Amino acid sequence: MKDWPLLIEATQLADALHEPKLLILDTSSADNYAKHHVPGAVHIAPAELQCGIKPAVGKLPSTAQLQSLFSRVGLSPEKHVIVYDDEGGGWAGRLIWTLDVIGHHNYSYLNGGLQAWLNGGHPSEEVANLPPPSEIAISIDSTPIAEIEDFISLLSNSQLAIWDARSPEEYRGEKVLAQRGGHIPGAVNLDWLELIDKENDMRLKDLRTLQLRLDQLGLSSDKTIITHCQTHHRSGLTYLLMKILGYPHIKGYHGSWGEWGNRDDTPIEVGD
Known part of the structure; x- marks a missing residue:
């Protein structure tokens, strides 16, 4: 193969x-x-x-x-x-x-x-595919998973960066989808939609240009980067992009803002 x-x-x-x-x-x-x-x-x-x-x-x-x-x-x-x-x-x-x-x-x-x-004119089909079930045994590797307890005490650490993939309105706290609005202190906002070339069949934008943008924002590959959105759906793409760019230390915060913004013991910043 x-x-x-x-x-x-x-x-x-x-x-x-x-x-x-x-x-x-x-x-x-x-x-x-x-x-x-x-x-x-x-x-x-x-x-x-x-x-x-x-x-x-x-x-x-x-x-x-x-x-x-x-x-x-x-x-x-x-x-x-x-x-x-x-x-x-x-x-x-x-x-x-x-x-x-x-x-x-x-x-x-x-x-x-x-x-x-x-x-691209490639063939498609309508019939659902139902393969024979496999007997795969699942075990969880916590390495790609970010939990609050793992990083809440490390927000001021210069080797940690947090990529907030939500809209700017959510990041600033103007659009609130939890009990509290705003963002994790120190988090960098880059909307996931800015990675997609809508004029080129929804492909990723030029990778070199995206890498320069991330470096300018302090989301460089020498850091441990935690990415999140509201539900770790939009940040699925930011995680994927960093994988493609070869980032060695990335994690997805699966609790995302749905967890952080609905707790009363988490620090929050509003505005830019």
């Missing part, structure tokens, strides 16, 4: 669509999956990647739920997973973070996802 890079284009996948050790996972909406998906793709509903329990609905599902999910889609250690979605990479990135959490590191992201695939 070929050696897949982390970031692949639709033409690369089209050329190798029927390789037996590929597992293509589609995290698009149910409607889009039913209408058109990459041939052979198995659907994962975005809600299956989160626990759904308020107030921090974006936290990881239980180990048993993850076991059931990845068994259902036919994941096994030898499979190389191709991940995509229909929105520019948020849910796909959340899935890649989840794969890191369960210790499966053989994966690639389809740049531009469903839109790039369809606009």
Whole structure:
């Protein structure tokens, strides 16, 4: 089997669509999956990647739920997973973070996802794919997971940076989606939407330009970077981008603002 890079284009996948050790996972909406998906793709509903329990609905599902999910889609250690979605990479990135959490590191992201695939004139299908369940054993690796207790005492540490992937209005506390609005002290705001080239089939923008932007904001690869949004969905893309750029120390804060903003013992800043 070929050696897949982390970031692949639709033409690369089209050329190798029927390789037996590929597992293509589609995290698009149910409607889009039913209408058109990459041939052979198995659907994962975005809600299956989160626990759904308020107030921090974006936290990881239980180990048993993850076991059931990845068994259902036919994941096994030898499979190389191709991940995509229909929105520019948020849910796909959340899935890649989840794969890191369960210790499966053989994966690639389809740049531009469903839109790039369809606009490239590649074949699609409507029939749902239901592979035989696998017997994979799930264990949790805490390395990619950020918890409040891990970093709340380290906010002033110069080697730690926090990437807030929400909108500027949420970051400043003008748009409030929890009991309290604002941001984690010292967090850097870069809206996930600024990473996506909407004029180029929802692909990522030029990687060199994005790296320069991150460096200018102090989100450089020599630091440990924790990324979050409201539910660790939008920050799925920021986590994925840092993986693509080769950042060695990144974590996803799965509690995100749904947890931080709904506690009364967490420090908060408002404004820029």
